[in-house]
Amino acid sequence: MTIAVTTPTGHVGSRVVRLLLQAGVRPRVLVRDPARLDDETRARVDVRQGDLTDAEFVRRAVAGARTVFWVDPTPHTTADPVDTSLRTAAPLIEAARTGEVRRVVLLSSIGAEKRRGAGHIDALAGIEERLDTTGADVLHLRCAYFFTNLLFDLDGIAEGVLTTAFDPDRPMPWADPRDIGDVVAARLLNDAWRGRVVQAVHGPEDLTFRQVARILTTALGRPVRVDHVSDDTARDTLRAAGLPPSAIEGMVGMTAGTRDLKPEQPRDLLTTTPTSLGGWAHAHLRPLLEK
Structure with missing residues (x-):
């Protein structure tokens, strides 16, 4: 059994490699810098160094x-991110089409089911569609909003502010990337599934951003409030x-296109994972802020 893992030092990939x-x-790990x-x-791994x-x-x-196991490595800050993501995945898709690769597990996202109109998530939708035509066995893991996305707002949270353009009162799935890695590894090791499979990873519960702020307040031992901004304000900040x-x-x-989305896969035994946001924040976010 030869399993190739991309982004093996990332939040999900590192967990997959360990398991x-x-x-x-x-x-076999595809990595730009083996020193990481x-x-x-x-x-203990077969290192293939490259970009x-x-x-x-x-x-x-x-x-x-x-x-x-394919994780799109394209940063959201890249110019023409959708086109870049599709071009990056093209060699994998061709390898699946020619039979060089027989199975692909894709780290996709909630919102890919829309196919169009969800920003950079449209690239994952396009990769799903292209993989579906190859004849290979493909699994699309449509994942929830990562707990680790909070790390991008570490300075704001340190000041007691959680900024978002999402509707602060609309529940949405949140998940720990380590739990996603658990699901990925289980699927990689299971030879029984065939054809096209879609599985969501919704985390333990749906949360609004106001609920998230209250959870962080308790877990971090400091008050955190939500600052809701408009899409245009978000654009101005990025500009x-x-x-x-x-x-x-x-x-x-990605925010505007999924704001009112109801995920295609329901929350059930297969899509629910165990780690709570409060436990994750206390273990991972609190030590960073205490530094």
């Missing part, structure tokens, strides 16, 4: 791998940071 190793599998792997992990935006590297690195217009619309579109 595969504990299951007795030596994964800890020494023990680096000694996922290099099509020839991706073709060589996935060749002969029965299963590939002031020097982002190109296509990146701005890709980021704002």
Whole structure:
């Protein structure tokens, strides 16, 4: 069994690699900088060093791998993020089409089911559609809003403000990336599924941003309130940071396009994961703020 893992040092990928190793599998990891792997992990994996935006590297690195876990590496701040994501995934899709890769587990997102109109998430929708035509077995994991997205607003939270353009009173799924990694690893190790499969990862419960602020207040031991901003205010902030217009619309579109979305997959036994936001914030966010 050859399993290739992209972004093996990320929040999800690092968990996947750890679990595969504990299951007795030596994964093939596609990584730009092997030094970012800890020494023990680096000694136990098959390292393929290169850039996922290099099509020839991706073709060589996935060749002969029965299963590939694909995480789109495109930063939201990239110019033309949707086009960049689709071009980056093209070598994987071709490998699946030619039979070099027989199974793909894609880290997708809630909102991909819309297919159009959700900013950078549209790229994941496009990758889903292209993989579906290859004849390979494909699993699209449509994941909730990551707990770790809060790390991007660390300075604001330190000042007691959680800023969002989402409707602060509308519940939405939130998930711990480690729990997502657990689901990914289980699927990678299971040879029984076939065809096209879609599975959501919704986390333990749907939360509004106001509920999130109250949870953070308790977990962090400091008051946190919500600051709701408009899409235009979000655009102005991103523009002031020097982002190109296509990146701005890709980021704002993810919020605007999913604001009223009801996920295609319901919350049930298969889509619910255990880690609470309060427990995660106390273990991971609080130590960062206390520094």
